[in-house]
Amino acid sequence: MIEQWSEFNVAMAGATAALAGLVIVAASVNIGEIVKSRTLTARLLAGIAALVLALTVSALGLVPRIDGVWLGTLTLVSALLASVFQIHATRLIARDTDPADRARPLKYLVGFLPIAAYLVAGVFVAFGHPVGLYLAAAGCRLPARDRVGDRRLVGRAGRGSPLRVPANRISR
Numbered sequence: 001m002i003e004q005w006s007e008f009n010v011a012m013a014g015a016t017a018a019l020a021g022l023v024i025v026a027a028s029v030n031i032g033e034i035v036k037s038r039t040l041t042a043r044l045l046a047g048i049a050a051l052v053l054a055l056t057v058s059a060l061g062l063v064p065r066i067d068g069v070w071l072g073t074l075t076l077v078s079a080l081l082a083s084v085f086q087i088h089a090t091r092l093i094a095r096d097t098d099p100a101d102r103a104r105p106l107k108y109l110v111g112f113l114p115i116a117a118y119l120v121a122g123v124f125v126a127f128g129h130p131v132g133l134y135l136a137a138a139g140c141r142l143p144a145r146d147r148v149g150d151r152r153l154v155g156r157a158g159r160g161s162p163l164r165v166p167a168n169r170i171s172r
Contacts, residue, residue, distance in 0.1 A: 001115060002066060002067075002068065002071060004135070005133055006062060010058075010062065012055075012058040012087075013055055013062065016051055017054040020051040023047065023051065024048065026109060027044055035045045038092050039069070039092050039093050039098075042085075042089035042093070043089050045089070046085040046088070046111055049085035049086070050082055050111065050114050050115065051082075052082070053078050053082040053118060054137075054140045055138070057078060057136055058140065060078075061136075068132075069126050071131065072122045072123065072124070072127070073122065075118055075121055075122035075125060075136065076118075076119060076122035076123065076126070079118035079119045079171060081112075083115045083119075086111045086112055089108055089111065090109070090111070094108070106116055106130075113142045114140075115139075117138050117142060118139045121133070121135035
């Protein structure tokens with residue numbers, strides 16, 4: 001059952017690793033603004049944890065002769081570890097003094113979607129049900145959606161953007 005997903009897992013592991021790298025680079029460009037806000041730092045960490053979760057589960061699916069019980073159990077453990085970061089971000093956002101942040105519960109609740117998908121996937125895979133692999137595939141698609149859209153986290157394209165490097169700042 002798991003072997004049939006090897007090509008998908010190879011693609012997802014590569015794509016997720018690349019996306020995690022891009023998020024880290026984009027965040028480093030805006031690090032000054034990010035560290036000013038406790039909620040942005042926590043959301044960035046939770047987003048990276050969700051990407052690492054997707055990478056981990058995809059890589060585990062590539063382990064030769066791994067059985068469903070091990071894959072399911074390790075998926076559950078990985079999802080529980082990633083949930084620690086999302087819970088922390090949720091608590092910070094909910095306690096934030098900025099009413100604009102507290103007024104948007106979807107801002108932090110949507111971060112639980114990939115974790116929930118992986119938790120349910122882990123249970124189904126551990127019990128040998130193939131729907132678990134489809135849920136894990138859905139979890140791979142969810143991680144960065146709520147993080148990448150925040151302009152303060154990854155900048156914005158265009159004139160005056162923190163992602164654009166002025167010509168006079170390029171060293172040769």
